[in-house]
Amino acid sequence: MKSNGMSFSPMRCVFTAAFFTFSASVLGAAPYTVSGPENAKPHERTAMEELSAYLGKRVAGTLRIGGQEGIVFRVGDTELAKRNGLLSSQLPEEKWVIRSFGNEVLLNGGGPRGALFAVYHFLEDYCGVRWWSEFEEDVPAPGALELNALDAQGKPAFAFRDIYREQVGSDAARFERRTRLNARGGAKFGGAFTFGPPNFCHTFDDYLNADKYMKDHPEWFSLHKGKRVGGQRQGQLCLTNPEVREKVLERMLAYIQQGNAEAEKNGVEPPRIYDLSHNDNQSYCECDRCKEAAEKYGLSGVNLNFVNAVAGAIAKKYPNVLLCTWAYQYTQDVPKGGVRAADNVIVRLCDTDSNQISSIAEPDNRAYYDRVVAWSKVTKHLFVWDYAITFSKGLTGLPFPSEFHYGDLFRHYRDNHVSGIFWEHEHPYLTDLWELKFFLERKLMEDPDLDCNRLIEQFMREYYGPAGQHILAYRKYLDRIRREKKAFVSWFPQLSAFDYIDDENVAACNRMLDAAEAAVAGNDRLLARARHARQGLDRLICLRSCPVILHDPAQKGIVVKKVPGFDAVKARLTTDWPKWIRPYPNSENLIKVEMDRLAKAWCSVVSPLPVPERFQNNRYYDFPAFFLSSHGKPGQEILVDDPESPVGRAMRTSADMSHYFKLPFAGGVYDEKTKRNQGSGECAEVQGDGYRWYHICKAKFTPTSYLWLTRAWTTQVRTGNYRELSGKEMDVWASVKFTGPMFRPGATGKSYIWIDRVLLVLP
Numbered sequence: 001m002k003s004n005g006m007s008f009s010p011m012r013c014v015f016t017a018a019f020f021t022f023s024a025s026v027l028g029a030a031p032y033t034v035s036g037p038e039n040a041k042p043h044e045r046t047a048m049e050e051l052s053a054y055l056g057k058r059v060a061g062t063l064r065i066g067g068q069e070g071i072v073f074r075v076g077d078t079e080l081a082k083r084n085g086l087l088s089s090q091l092p093e094e095k096w097v098i099r100s101f102g103n104e105v106l107l108n109g110g111g112p113r114g115a116l117f118a119v120y121h122f123l124e125d126y127c128g129v130r131w132w133s134e135f136e137e138d139v140p141a142p143g144a145l146e147l148n149a150l151d152a153q154g155k156p157a158f159a160f161r162d163i164y165r166e167q168v169g170s171d172a173a174r175f176e177r178r179t180r181l182n183a184r185g186g187a188k189f190g191g192a193f194t195f196g197p198p199n200f201c202h203t204f205d206d207y208l209n210a211d212k213y214m215k216d217h218p219e220w221f222s223l224h225k226g227k228r229v230g231g232q233r234q235g236q237l238c239l240t241n242p243e244v245r246e247k248v249l250e251r252m253l254a255y256i257q258q259g260n261a262e263a264e265k266n267g268v269e270p271p272r273i274y275d276l277s278h279n280d281n282q283s284y285c286e287c288d289r290c291k292e293a294a295e296k297y298g299l300s301g302v303n304l305n306f307v308n309a310v311a312g313a314i315a316k317k318y319p320n321v322l323l324c325t326w327a328y329q330y331t332q333d334v335p336k337g338g339v340r341a342a343d344n345v346i347v348r349l350c351d352t353d354s355n356q357i358s359s360i361a362e363p364d365n366r367a368y369y370d371r372v373v374a375w376s377k378v379t380k381h382l383f384v385w386d387y388a389i390t391f392s393k394g395l396t397g398l399p400f401p402s403e404f405h406y407g408d409l410f411r412h413y414r415d416n417h418v419s420g421i422f423w424e425h426e427h428p429y430l431t432d433l434w435e436l437k438f439f440l441e442r443k444l445m446e447d448p449d450l451d452c453n454r455l456i457e458q459f460m461r462e463y464y465g466p467a468g469q470h471i472l473a474y475r476k477y478l479d480r481i482r483r484e485k486k487a488f489v490s491w492f493p494q495l496s497a498f499d500y501i502d503d504e505n506v507a508a509c510n511r512m513l514d515a516a517e518a519a520v521a522g523n524d525r526l527l528a529r530a531r532h533a534r535q536g537l538d539r540l541i542c543l544r545s546c547p548v549i550l551h552d553p554a555q556k557g558i559v560v561k562k563v564p565g566f567d568a569v570k571a572r573l574t575t576d577w578p579k580w581i582r583p584y585p586n587s588e589n590l591i592k593v594e595m596d597r598l599a600k601a602w603c604s605v606v607s608p609l610p611v612p613e614r615f616q617n618n619r620y621y622d623f624p625a626f627f628l629s630s631h632g633k634p635g636q637e638i639l640v641d642d643p644e645s646p647v648g649r650a651m652r653t654s655a656d657m658s659h660y661f662k663l664p665f666a667g668g669v670y671d672e673k674t675k676r677n678q679g680s681g682e683c684a685e686v687q688g689d690g691y692r693w694y695h696i697c698k699a700k701f702t703p704t705s706y707l708w709l710t711r712a713w714t715t716q717v718r719t720g721n722y723r724e725l726s727g728k729e730m731d732v733w734a735s736v737k738f739t740g741p742m743f744r745p746g747a748t749g750k751s752y753i754w755i756d757r758v759l760l761v762l763p
């Protein structure tokens with residue numbers, strides 16, 4: 001066997017020539033050779049390694065391509081590529097080419113990632129290899145492989161493709177390259193199309209840090225409600241202040257230098273994009289100058305004028321660098337007065353108010369549809385930041401069949417010249433049919449003209465085997481009922497958003513999912529997948545089974561309702577789900593958090609709670625500490641045992657961590673639909689030692705309301721999750737203990753707020 005430059009032996013993934021000779025003599029004539037250029041670059045070596053490894057798993061016996069045997073794969077910038085004008089420098093970036101020349105097969109592509117994409121396409125499209133997630137792949141059983149002569153090519157439709165995940169393994173870049181995403185990866189994976197320092201979003205505070213500069217230069221920060229405010233959560237910059245432009249430009253030039261130096265050190269291309277976008281809050285500047293500019297150009301126009309000014313100066317020194325800014329929340333609408341983004345500015349439009357369960361082509365998403373069109377007319381580079389996940393704590397992963405209209409969405413993006421997609425789809429172990437949706441997302445990012453329904457059918461067949469047809473029926477059923485009931489699932493939905501699946505629908509879905517399980521009984525791998533497909537519905541059943549404790553002097557006892565089939569649900573969620581999550585980093589903790597959440601539903605027997613004397617003759621809903629959820633920063637609030645508490649446990653807040661925990665203590669009932677408090681109140685003084693009852697407010701509860709406590713809104717009860725509270729007007733009482741010097745003069749040590757119980761007292 002002759003090869004050009006570096007060669008691999010089939011069935012092995014080893015580089016040395018010594019091994020190659022050895023294996024050839026032992027194994028006899030191998031059916032193929034993998035070879036690359038003389039001085040292969042790191043990404044070309046990875047491409048050869050990956051090809052060898054998977055061919056080793058896939059091919060046993062004959063490999064015949066276009067009637068030829070003794071196949072030689074030529075990966076990367078080989079002599080064959082040179083002879084045919086297919087070098088990486090001659091092809092458009094990320095374009096990949098797979099072509100046979102007699103018994104030689106060329107696998108190469110443009111830029112540092114093209115050859116990798118050619119190899120991964122060959123493995124996926126011709127060898128049947130599937131990468132479903134970072135931790136799950138399918139490779140057909142080893143056997144003969146016979147293919148027609150090869151001549152295929154492609155180029156991803158969107159230049160920037162990022163599916164954001166949080167819990168990623170140490171080899172995340174490999175998985176992302178296999179699935180043709182391009183926002184991460186070192187030299188081994190051909191680098192990335194990515195952002196330079198300081199960060200990829202919300203960077204105003206990185207450029208001019210409020211903690212550092214507010215004292216001496218308050219005029220650099222936003223004047224909001226009559227006060228200068230700055231920082232990631234509290235404020236913005238004053239964008240019409242010329243000094244701010246100068247300072248930001250200075251910092252950005254330094255960041256670009258830093259980014260270039262880091263890239264050179266790592267042997268990758270320099271970062272292409274530098275972010276310059278507002279902090280994550282709505283406190284934009286209302287100084288006279290900014291106000292006047294906003295009237296003329298709109299808030300997005302004020303932002304773009306600022307970013308354009310910085311971009312103009314950057315272009316002189318770094319003509320290839322792009323600046324990225326937001327069209328997000330207060331800047332989401334296009335500017336007025338003829339403002340456009342400069343040619344080196346990317347506008348990244350973020351979709352926060354669409355109905356995730358329906359298509360962008362349906363009337364409820366018309367506003368976002370139009371916004372994409374409008375922005376495409378005022379910027380050369382349009383990126384989007386979109387969501388495939390529902391964020392409400394504890395409600396992530398409930399079923400919503402968004403997959404059927406992914407095709408509409410990606411085509412709308414392509415038709416409106418969107419060139420980059422940042423897609424938030426974190427929590428792969430928890431979200432609704434993550435593997436299916438991920439498969440569609442990454443396929444459609446490469447080619448939005450692929451038929452989405454056919455991709456879904458392919459996935460169902462390949463991933464679930466004989467269970468697939470039943471799971472597809474379940475998803476189509478969900479899509480039908482959501483249309484009939486005009487369901488609306490926002491990015492922060494309440495449990496009531498899933499009321500489109502009523503009890504009768506749950507029973508129908510369970511019948512289909514039972515059939516799916518039965519279809520793959522005896523096949524452990526497929527059965528695990530079929531059972532995992534039930535997770536969203538199971539969690540919905542579980543959350544609906546959370547007991548509501550109603551104290552009624554006339555009618556002693558606690559009513560606990562349970563949905564039929566609850567025991568099977570519990571068995572799946574407590575045994576299968578932890579197994580599924582095990583490969584993910586930090587899984588122990590993830591399992592604990594989720595199990596704690598679901599445990600509220602497991603507790604079919606709540607030990608009798610003491611009845612507070614002052615409420616003896618009242619009817620009230622009782623939420624002991626166990627039912628409170630923390631929305632504080634990590635470590636700020638924890639559920640602890642407290643012998644001083646009549647209920648034994650309390651949500652303990654570390655008050656020293658924020659000035660928002662100083663008195664007055666506050667609380668309220670907030671409605672997410674109307675974005676207003678249904679009622680709220682403050683308690684200015686500590687009543688005394690130990691737990692005391694504080695009257696917070698009177699409020700009417702709705703299906704979209706939740707109860708919050710502390711001025712930082714950190715302790716919450718998701719009251720919307722309990723259907724029977726809706727429409728009732730009740731008094732909110734909280735049992736709270738305040739300890740430490742912040743609250744008790746003369747006390748020492750740390751300051752804490754302890755909340756052990758909340759009562760909603762009926763009239």
Ligand SMILES: [Zn+2]
Nearest residue numbers: 238285287290
């Ligand atoms: Zn201003």
